Amino acid sequence: xxxxxxxxxxxxxxxxxxxxxxxxxxxxGQPAAAVSLPDSVARGASPEVAEACPATGxxxxxxxxDRLDRAGLAPRRDTILVTELLLTPKGTQLVVGxxxxxxxxxxxxxxxxxxxxxxxxxxxxxxxxxxxxGAVHTLISNTNLIAILQSRNDHLRERVSDAITAGPPQPPxxxxxxxx
Numbered sequence: 276x277x278x279x280x281x282x283x284x285x286x287x288x289x290x291x292x293x294x295x296x297x298x299x300x301x302x303x304g305q306p307a308a309a310v311s312l313p314d315s316v317a318r319g320a321s322p323e324v325a326e327a328c329p330a331t332g333x334x335x336x337x338x339x340x341d342r343l344d345r346a347g348l349a350p351r352r353d354t355i356l357v358t359e360l361l362l363t364p365k366g367t368q369l370v371v372g373x374x375x376x377x378x379x380x381x382x383x384x385x386x387x388x389x390x391x392x393x394x395x396x397x398x399x400x401x402x403x404x405x406x407x408x409g410a411v412h413t414l415i416s417n418t419n420l421i422a423i424l425q426s427r428n429d430h431l432r433e434r435v436s437d438a439i440t441a442g443p444p445q446p447p448x449x450x451x452x453x454x455x
Contacts, residue, residue, distance in 0.1 A: 330444035334420035336367040336378050342438045343371060348431075350376070359423060361393040366423075371435060374426030381419045391421055399423070402436035415439050 328337035336352075343350040353368040357377045366377045381387040391414075399414035402424075415422040415436045420443070424435050 330446050332418075332443060332445050333383075334378075334380055334418060334443040336369075336380060338443055339376075339378055339420070339422070339439065340369060342441070342444075343369070343376075343435065346434060346438045348372070348434060348438070359394075361395075362390055362421065371424075372426075372428070372431060374424060374428065374431055374435075376425075376435060377423040379421040379423075381421070384418050387416065387419050387421060391416055402432060402440070405429075418443055 328335055328341070330338075340350050340352065348371050351370045353370055353375070355368060357366040357368045359366060359377065359379065362379050364379050364381065366379045369376045369378065379390075381390065394414070399412045402413050402415045411425055411427055413424040413426065413432050413436070415424060417440050420439065422435075422439055424432060426432055426435075
């Protein structure tokens with residue numbers, strides 16, 4: 276009787292891992308090449324995402340998708356481009372649970388700050404502030420990204436904001452060397 280759990284464990288450990296869903300193709304719309312990228316894997320990104328969306332120290336929609344996916348939030352890319360009054364770029368929309376997350380990516384921090392200053396702050400609540408009765412749009416910004424989350428779920432707001440405010444993936448040269 277004691278051998279049955281041990282046998283099941285050995286069988287489970289001996290199986291090959293099932294292939295992950297192609298996150299890079301879901302984000303970029305292009306199939307990812309199967310190339311081994313040890314540096315990017317060491318940074319925590321899957322090889323497919325790292326190749327299709329290299330770490331530059333600035334946000335791209337594929338970085339947000341990967342970060343939310345690694346946080347266990349199972350994002351799905353929506354096919355529509357979104358716009359927000361007073362913001363210049365077209366946004367990308369992700370669906371996270373039953374919430375939507377709009378992503379507006381800028382070329383640099385200064386441009387993002389200038390555009391964010393145009394927004395009517397009464398229509399948004401900060402990611403770390405409690406929701407008010409009428410507010411449902413949470414504003415999250417980090418480096419060159421403005422994200423607008425439409426959710427009343429405080430736990431989801433916290434998890435999405437934690438994933439984004441941690442910062443974009445840094446290039447390999449900016450990574451601290453692990454100490455043995």
